[in-house]
Every structure is written in C-alpha cells, then in structure tokens.
Amino acid sequence: MSDASPSMNDAILQVEHLSMKFGGLVAIGDLSFQARRGEITALIGPNGAGKTTVFNCITGFYKPSEGMITLSRRDGSSFLLERLPNHEIPARAKVARTFQNIRLFSGMTLLENLLVAQHNKLMKASGYTVLGLFGFSGYRMASAESIDLARHWLEKADLVDRADDPAGDLPYGAQRRLEIARAMCTGPELLCLDEPAAGLNPKESMALNALLMDIKDNTGTSILLIEHDMAVVMQISDHVVVLEYGRKISDGSPHAVRTDPRVIAAYLGVEDEDVETVLTEVGDEDVIEQLDTGPDSAHGPGTSSSFLAGPVTDTVGHSEGERVTVSKAASKAGQVDARSSAAASKPSAAKSSAAKPATKAPVKPKTPGVSNRRGGRK
Amino acid sequence: MAVTASPERDIVATPMQRATREALYAGAIALGLFVLFIGLKTDQNISNELILVQRWGLLAIVVVLTMAGRFLYVAYGQPFLANQKIVDVATGLLPESMATRFFRLPYFLAAIITVAVLVFLAGSLDGLLGPGLAGYARFLRALAIIYALASVMFYFRTFIHAHFSALGITALALYPVIVVLVLALYGGSVAAGFQGSLKWVDNFGIQILIYVMLAWGLNIVVGLAGLLDLGYVAFYAVGAYAYALLGTQYGLSFWILLPAAGAMAAFWGVLLGFPVLRLRGDYLAIVTLAFGEIIRLVLINWREVTNGSAGISGIPKVTFFGLMTFNVSDPNYIAKVFDIATSSAYYKIFLYYLILGLCLLTAFVTIRLRRMPVGRAWEALREDEIACRSLGINTTTTKLTAFATGAMFGGFAGSFFAARQGFVSPESFIFLESAIILAIVVLGGMGSLVGIAVAAMVMIGGTEVLRELDFLKQVFGPDFTPELYRMLLFGMAMVIVMLWKPRGFVGSREPTAFLKESRAVSGSFTKEGHG
Ligand SMILES: Nc1ncnc2c1ncn2[C@@H]1O[C@H](COP(=O)(O)OP(=O)(O)OP(=O)(O)O)[C@@H](O)[C@H]1O
C-alpha cells in the first residue's frame, strides 16, 4: 500500500489516453493509468465496465482506437504494445495473461500445458526444430530444464500430483491455478489476471492469494489484476484503478478507493450501512434517491460480451444501426459528481438527518461465480 | 404421464412381442425406403425407349431380410447383450465374454483341418463339387484361414497389445518374403512363388502402404494441427507430376527427385497456407477443397506441359541407387547381376520396401516432431488458438509448418506413386482421393499413427479383398462386379466404426512428456480444432 515514489521510472506499464470503440460503443474512453513494477495493481469496476477490453488492448488481442500503452522491461528496453503483433507481446515484451473463461489446452496433460508455454525458448534451443530432430544435446538439456521449470510451477500451484492428467479433467479451481502457472512459465515481467478468483470457494481463494503474493515477492513479476471479489482486491493489491463505462473514476490505494464516494456509488463493494454513512457524509439525499432508480439500461451496453465470444467483427454487430453512446448521465459516478457540485452551489438545500436507507442497491456486491455475471446490471 | 407410460409398456411386453412389433416397423421403413430404389428400375429397351422394370421379388427379399434382422436382434441379440452385463449369482462372475466363447480350441482345430483338407483338394475342387460349390468351398477356406489367424491373435492378445508397433513393423518387413515362400511352396517352384506374389505385394502391400503414408501425412495437418484440409490430394499430385515431368524431361534419378518433389509440395503447401491462414473450420475446408480442384484443372488444361488428361507415360523406374536397375534391357538388370530368372516381381518387392521405408520415415518424423516444441504447438493450436497466441506462439508460422510438413509427405508419396505406376494423369487426383485419405485419418483416430495404419489396412485392404470374392458371382449372377461396391463398403464401415468408436479406432492420445508415468489422454478431452 505504498503510495510513495511515484516516479516515472518504476512504472512497468503506462496506459495513456487509451480509447477503444466498437462501432458506436465506447468500451474504453480516454483511460490513463500506470502499474508500478513489483506491485499488484487491481482493475475493478462493474460488469461491462471495459476491464477485459483493457486487457485485450494490452495483450494485443485488440488494437486500440487511440492511445499509447508503454511497457518498460527490467533491462531498460521499452515497447509500445499497441504496435506489436499479438504473439510478440508475450514473447518480447514479456506480458502474460489468463482469461476470464479459462483457456487451457484441455486435451494435453498439465505438464504439456506448461511446456507449450515455453515454446519460444525451446524453439530456439532446438535450432528451430532442425537440430532437435537429430537429437542435439543442447536441445535435450533445454528440454530437461523446461521440465524442471514446469515442475517448479506445478509445485507452486499445488498440482504436481496431477501432472500427467489431462488439463480438462481438473476441477475448476485447479484449472484457474494451472492457467496462472502456465502464464508464469513464459517468464513474464507483467502478469495480467482476468478474474482469477471467479468461481473459487473461500479456501481456494485463500490459496490463490497466497500464490499471487508468492509470485509478487519471489519472482519480481508485477501483476495486473481484474477482480470482482473485493476481499481479494483489498487484501493483496497495492494500487486500485476503478473503471465505469470505460472511464476511470478513481485511482489510488485500496483504502482511498474504498472510501471514494464515486466508487461506492458506481460499484458497491462495501456494506450497505457504509454506503449510507458515506453518502450522508457527502451530504445529499438526492444522491441516494437517484441511486435507487438505477441507470437507464437503454444507454448502457446490453450484455457484457467479452472478446472471447469471437473476433471483433463477430460481436460488433449488436451496435449496428443505432449509434450507442454511453451518456454521462448513465454513469452513477457521474451522477455523484453532478449532484455534489449542485449541492455545493445550492447551500440552501435541505439536509435531512433521517436519510432514507439505501435498501435497494442498484449494483449488488459481486458474488464470485461465472454464471451470474452476465447481465448483472439491470 | 405419457412419458412414464411408455417405458412401462416396454417392460410389460415380452421380448418376442417387442421383436415382432419392431420387425414390422423396420419392414415398413425398409419398404418405404426401397420401393423406388429397388422395386422399380428405369432401363432402355432395344429401341432405346425408356422402360420401367419392376423388381418386386428383390424388394420383397430386402424387406424380409430387414425384418428378420431386426426381429433376431431385438428378440435374441438385445437380451443376450444385456445378459452379458449381469453377474452370475452362484459364481459372482460375469458370463464369459463373447470373444472367449467364439475362439475355442476345438473350433480352432476344426478350422485348421478344414484349411488343410481344402488346400489338399485345391486342384480337384472343381471336379469334385462343380464350379458353383467350388466357389463356396474356396470362400469357406478363406474364412477358415481368417478364423485360424484371428484365434492365434486372440490367444496372444496381451502380448500383441504390448508390442503392437514392433510386431507390426516386423510383420510388414517380412510380408513379401512370407508371400513368396508360401506361394513357392504352394506352386512348387520359386519362379511360381515370385510370379504369384505380384498381386499380393502390389495390390495389397504397396497400395495399402501408399495410403498409410498419405494418411500419416494428412494426420499432421488434420490430426495434430486441427486444420481441416479437404484438398490434400493436390500435394500428392504436385509430387507425382514433379517426378513425372522432371524424370521424363531431364532424366533425373528418383533419388534426386524424391526430395525435390517433397520440397515442391511443401512449397505449394506454404502457398496454400498463406491465404487460408485467417480462415477457420468450414471455410478453411472449402478453400482447401477448391485448391485441390484448381490443381487438378490446371493439370488437365495446361496441355503443353502436363499433356492434359492424356497424362504422362514412360516415367523412368526407380533404380537401386544406380547400382542395379529393373529394366530387362539394361546391362545391370537385377536378374543379370545376381544371375537369376527374369521376373517383374523383383521391382514390385523393391517398391514395397521403398514405400515401407518412406512410411517409417514419416512415422519417425511425426513421432519426433510431436515431442518437439513445434509438434506441441501444433497440438496446442488444435486445442485453443487464442491461448497459443497469449503464450507468444506465432500461430502463422506454426500453421504454415504444419501445412508444409504434411504437404511434403504427400509429395514424397506422389513421386513414389508416379514411379510405381509409370504413368500419371489427372484422373488419379480427384476429390474422392482426398476424401478417402481424410476418412482414413478420422476412422483411425485423429493423431494416432497406429490407428490410422489399421484404418488404412481395413479400408484399402477391404476394398481390394472385394475383388477376390468371385464366389459372389455365384450368388448374384455373372454380371455382379464386387469392386463396384467398394464405396458402399467404405461408407458402411465408416458408419459402423463411428457408431462403435466415435473417436476412431484409437481415440486416446499419448502425452508427449510425463513426470511420473505416461497415461493416455481420453478422447473426450481432446478437441478436433476449428481450423
Ligand atoms: N468484440 C467486441 N465487440 C463489441 N463490443 C464489445 C466487444 N468486446 C467487448 N465489448 C463491449 O465492451 C464493453 C466492455 O466489455 P468488457 O468485456 O471489457 O467488460 P468487463 O469489464 O470485462 O465486464 P465483466 O466484469 O462482465 O467481465 C461491453 O459493453 C461489451 O459489450
């Protein structure tokens, strides 16, 4: 939770003025933030806020409409990620990622999954297959080393007993850990995790926290984390960036973000009573009334379809014809802003001490789980 | 209520009642299906008029056979299969398996005796039984031989299972020798042995091995990388024409042209690969299919070079590394070198070992590649392309190498085909060939070399065996040509195998690396790929 030394040099990832538009839909609008080296940076926000889209821009699955994503490696070299081809981002810029809906090689064993992750290294060692085909010793050594590395990460992920089972046979939680282990086998400097705790039970969630802390402390890999589970976020992250409708509404230490009224309004991660107190602190019951009505669903995008549904051209269709633009009014954080400034300019506004309890939270605190995530914003 | 009522009725009905009912249904369906297919036939009479021939008798036979089949299956087959799963109360054991009941020592001895008697009488069969019955007797002999061999294999099944590859390679290596020896003993002279072996070595051995090689080559593209290629025969054609043209025009030797043909096919593989890289699944399949057709049409229409549909003949034979040849007129003809009788069988046997060697090369390279990063990347690509890219794998080059490697083996097989045939024409490279090769890969179990080899043996060998079933002429009349039913057999075999083993003969996959022990991965986890 160190907010100190925000010098430019220790930023591993710097996102500047990033925008991503799908037809008329602005999935990310002018987003700037940075992730510092050796820290865990969390990216949070309600469903459809554009978190996965940010990841897809960073890892090259999408080409951003505007903006610059700079990654600085430990050796001083830096890369403009939006210019690198998709597969070179893990290979050269050393950014690894996991997926919101797990993508393992399910018909291959756990060990093979981790060996595939070391493809580029092994490819070089095998002289681009030619030398390896004739059994050169250099390749055999590299191959033994890669198995050792795989074993190391299997042990970290507590999966070594199942090393020779197919990945598709693992229970859900173990698949999540395997995906992280696989990403770590590429030797990344920045690890991007898309909802790693989704669908985990509390025990597995604890184990995951331990694994992430271990990665952070022992490998020096910086982590960028999307997570709905606030317990995980608050516990392990050093820095939190909050998105809503593709815009950054807050940025800071977990504590600062937690008490930011705009965050609470947009994304209720704290208890209902806390909301009440915070909102009364901010001082306008109109805000609470506004919150009760909820955002106009016609303005927001219908469902959160992540890119995993297919290539861009497949999913862009839903915004065809009508130009869907996210109006500022749909944003609850925007409403808070507007209301509090209005309240400030109208000091005569009556203050009622008996604030109406916020019985109906427009966005329920997220319960972990995959199935209930879609269309959670009604 | 309706849902619960029907099973109850099934339980109440005795198997006999049920069998009768289902036989009637089956008969009605068969009648409906075949009344126009079999019952009526359009034909031309002498004055070229279209007439309708009625074949109600044949229709009746088909319908009755269908009904009888269904009746027997429901009345006896199903209860029998159900009983197989019920443990005996007294002994606590499952009933003997079908196989152990089918393969018994007395039966085996009976089969051996039948074979011995029929072989002994071989010459006089026609005289003793008349031509009709003699045909059946020969068929009986073939069945008895198959049964005896199957019994031996069943007896040693655990051993065979454990050493399948080694045994298979040994059997393939010894096959021509055994054929020649058996036929020499049978015919009484070595020359007769060589002469008789022609058919067995050429039609069965070489033919099957060509398809094994093609299917193994396609397996790299479809089975490992998961890219559905319906135009594989194009690379076969490129290899064949590369050898045919360069061999006839420049007189280059097979041993130089073999790698050249492979390289050329690989080059075309990359050429095809580039435009189709972005396509997936069905789209990829259609474009590759079109590519295969384009190559064939170019071969037909580019007459100055390819001689059009007339094809290229007089393709030089393969030499034994230049040391010996197989042309009778040459001074270093093999029979002259060894001072033995002239026979065309030497060339066939040589070709057999050549294609066997090429097959083993394909298998060796495939096995080696699978354990290397590029092979793992192919399989990973089949499992999940997006995950591959997130791990820094260049999917473009990975797909291209898969296309090129597969095409290269197709090119090798093509140049061998040209050398064996001595003649190539576009006729040999039609879409059906691609379909057959793909069918072999799918039937064998995508990715499994052993399964694919077995599938090739069953499919290609099976259709060749149909040529041997002359006795069927006794049954269906002299006009009956069993070869024409090859494709029917092919289709039926595919349907049966796919029902019985939806993932092919070998559905599981061998891991390419292991920590403690290598356990086969069940086919339910592997994916077929999306292109
Ligand atoms: N390929 C695409 N084509 C069109 N729209 C897209 C595409 N990918 C994402 N979107 C839209 O962008 C918005 C942000 O989606 P994104 O998946 O990034 O949200 P998220 O914050 O990850 O949500 P969740 O918490 O549900 O995972 C959504 O409205 C979504 O519909």
Ligand SMILES: [Mg+2]
């Ligand atoms: Mg998401």
